[in-house]
Amino acid sequence: EIVLTQSPGTLSLSPGERATLSCRASQSVRSSYLAWYQQKPGQAPRLLIYGASSRATGIPDRFSGSGSGTDFTLTISRLDPEDFAVFYCQQYGSSPWTFGQGTKVEIK
């Protein structure tokens, strides 16, 4: 089973700042099959990125994903007040599909 470790656990930033979230896999993720989700309190997760770098439908271009192999990054270029949430990565290159433990982006 591939274990995903996200860092940092919490990121304290102000609106307008840049956020960089990391997701590291215990072994290489096949074909960059990695997704990112955003979850706000009391809500279901929302797909942001799939295939490591493809934005899902309706996702603003301030969200971008990059990486391959074992190291992946989600970048939010300029934080909007609505972006503060918990972000999860998920690999789907090897069964069982697994999620990271999450990074909370909070308002500083």
Added chain:
Amino acid sequence: EVQLVQSGAEVKKPGESLKISCKGSGYSFTSYWIGWVRQMPGKRLEWMGVIYPDDSDTRYMPSFQGQVIISADKSISTAYLQWSSLEASDTAMYYCARQRDKPYFDSWGQGTLVTVSS
């Protein structure tokens, strides 16, 4: 608009059975896998398993195999997650989600909170 609407919150006692549902609309229900994801309080998301409603082909994550049953009724565009004997450790939020061509999820239900307590 793609929508997945789940059944309401449940409070059960240990040993009781339970079946929760997830109704899809706004798309061809039989053309996409539906997955179930568990989120225990304060914990990460966990993929439990998926079902292809057209033929009920079902896959389980090893840790959930034998613990739950995933089923679907394509005539009413509904998927189900059921337990025969609940335990306190089953207390969690359960989400259904539509799986795309690869196993990531592009639409999610609102979640069903299951609380198991004596």
